[in-house]
Amino acid sequence: MEQAFLLQPLPNLDEGSIAMYSAERRQAIRKLVEANARVSVAELAEQFGVSRASIRRDLNFLHESGLLQRTYGGALGANGVADEAPFTERRVSHLAEKGRIGRAAAQLVQPGETIFVDGGTTTECMAPFLGERSHITVVTYGLNIVNRLAQYDPITLIVIGGTLHAASQTFGGVLAINNMQAYDMHFDKAFIAAGGVSADAGVTNADLEQIPVKRRAVEAAREVILLADSSKLGAVRTALIAPAHKVHQLITDAGAPVDEVKALQALGMAVQLV
Known part of the structure; x- marks a missing residue:
């Protein structure tokens, strides 16, 4: 509504x-x-x-x-709000919804797959459930993701290095992109986090430092899965990650506005409500 x-x-x-x-x-x-x-x-x-x-x-x-x-x-x-809340605040907001989203996302991962897990507080909620999967490879540039997954032996963890941005807990910059390009990385699935998603404006984010890595991951994945709680639907942030039609599936919570869900589905995006 x-x-x-x-x-x-x-x-x-x-x-x-x-x-x-x-x-x-x-x-x-x-x-x-x-x-x-x-x-x-x-x-x-x-x-x-x-x-x-x-x-x-x-x-x-x-x-x-x-x-x-x-x-x-x-x-x-134009000056009404800051682009994005601090990482520590985002980490505890909509926590129940993010937990359900993280569980549903992890269930899509099959043994033997190589997946990209975006930096972010919603994708971080995949971590405990990914620990239950066997023989998977996780590629990430999120320090919070690394810290959560390092304890799980069955997971091969590949960290895209670069300059650490403390505010977002992610590695970025030229080195991060060069590492992805040098090894011509490809992923079975890319689990992407974003600050906003709408049928008109696409998938967007406020943190410009993260945009090049997110875009590269979308391009390198056979399947792109967006993780976003319902507060992100209809929101438009500073920079484009990908047009909405590039996303195969959205996992969000049941509070998602119906009209936005229908508009995204009309573009061919599957929507899973949890």
């Missing part, structure tokens, strides 16, 4: 029910964001008399132009 916020009406908008050309509507949306600080897709669609899909396209356009910050169910002013 879309989040609803009380909007202050725009002057001369004739109760907000007149359909407008996109450019005019986007200008009006900017004014609403400035006046209200926060707006919702549901409220905007009702006010302008257009579909929610049209409003999402408007918000994504304005976000990409740097004029507002896209959030689940709506938008904030």
Whole structure:
């Protein structure tokens, strides 16, 4: 369900029910964001008399132009929120949902497979369940993933080295990409974490340092599986990891907004709710 916020009406908008050309509507949306600080897709669609899909396209356009910050169910002013919460906070948020997502993801791993496990707090929840799998190879650039998996003897653990970014607990930079390219790495499955996913904007992330490794993993995998709790659906972050149609399966929790799930499924993405 879309989040609803009380909007202050725009002057001369004739109760907000007149359909407008996109450019005019986007200008009006900017004014609403400035006046209200926060707006919702549901409220905007009702006010302008257009579909929610049209409003999402408007918000994504304005976000990409740097004029507002896209959030689940709506938008904030361009300086309304930080791009991403600190790692320590993200690690304990939506913990029950992430645990179920991690278990479901680990069950997809077959003996003998080589998999890429992204750095992140959701993919970290795969670790205890991966320990139950036998004869698998895990490639990762996440320090938190390394620390969790190092205790399991049946797992061959390959760490993509590079510059350690303490804020995200991941290795990155030129060295990380060079290591992946030098060995021409390929994966049976890539389990990717992201800050946002939407049918329109694709799979996105706020941490630019992680983007090159994530993109390379997506390109090198036979199957791409996105792990994202429901708070990430409909959100758009700073940079693109991959278009939505590049993801074979999304594992998320049952709180995922129905319209976003249907839009992703329409692009051919399988969605597993846990």
